Amino acid sequence: GENVEQHPSTLSVQEGDSAVIKCTYSDSASNYFPWYKQELGKRPQLIIDIRSNVGEKKDQRIAVTLNKTAKHFSLHITETQPEDSAVYFCAATSNSGYALNFGKGTSLLVTP
Amino acid sequence: GAVVSQHPSRVICKSGTSVKIECRSLDFQATTMFWYRQFPKQSLMLMATSNEGSKATYEQGVEKDKFLINHASLTLSTLTVTSAHPEDSSFYICSASGSGGTEAFFGQGTRLTVV
Numbered sequence: 001g002e003n004v005e006q007h008p009s010t011l012s013v014q015e016g017d018s019a020v021i022k023c024t025y026s027d028s029a030s031n032y033f034p035w036y037k038q039e040l041g042k043r044p045q046l047i048i049d050i051r052s053n054v055g056e057k058k059d060q061r062i063a064v065t066l067n068k069t070a071k072h073f074s075l076h077i078t079e080t081q082p083e084d085s086a087v088y089f090c091a092a093t094s095n096s097g098y099a100l101n102f103g104k105g106t107s108l109l110v111t112p
Numbered sequence: 113g114a115v116v117s118q119h120p121s122r123v124i125c126k127s128g129t130s131v132k133i134e135c136r137s138l139d140f141q142a143t144t145m146f147w148y149r150q151f152p153k154q155s156l157m158l159m160a161t162s163n164e165g166s167k168a169t170y171e172q173g174v175e176k177d178k179f180l181i182n183h184a185s186l187t188l189s190t191l192t193v194t195s196a197h198p199e200d201s202s203f204y205i206c207s208a209s210g211s212g213g214t215e216a217f218f219g220q221g222t223r224l225t226v227v
Binding site: 034041042043044045046049089098099100101102103104105 | 144146154155156157158161203205207209215216218219220221223
């Protein structure tokens, strides 16, 4: 089955700096890669996603890049703000549905 | 985005009893629903996938007789934790996706505590 590795497990940045979280996946059939933000005790919220026919996608301060050859994808958050502090999960899945295989998560702390 | 409602949000039960968790898609037909479990400070682990009208597919290591999943309609799936034990205490989250390749939307989760 799919195995998703995520790094780093914790990340602390100063407000205004950029944050980068990286994930790798093992199943070459995976073609959908969402990123979720989860605050303590709440449901994961989709923040951005990318499909395998695209190499990069951007939405305001958030961007995701995908390298299919190397089987890795990354989340980039620019101009970080304290409210960006949360746990971020990457995930991967194939066309068989949206049964997501999650990475272990990155706890991001943005300090003022 | 679409709305998925999960109930209850919190439940405390005694060891040995059963607990039922409901997951409803409020504004779309969910052809597939997924159940995840999340232990404190850990990631979400897929437990099972259910398609409306058919038996659920369980991930390796998940006991199907302990975690009963029913997906009898296009808007409702239930997870019943049978003979619950303290080690079953966890955050259970469902997600639902519709036909045509839509993304999966998460319910708000259920915090289960078995005492």
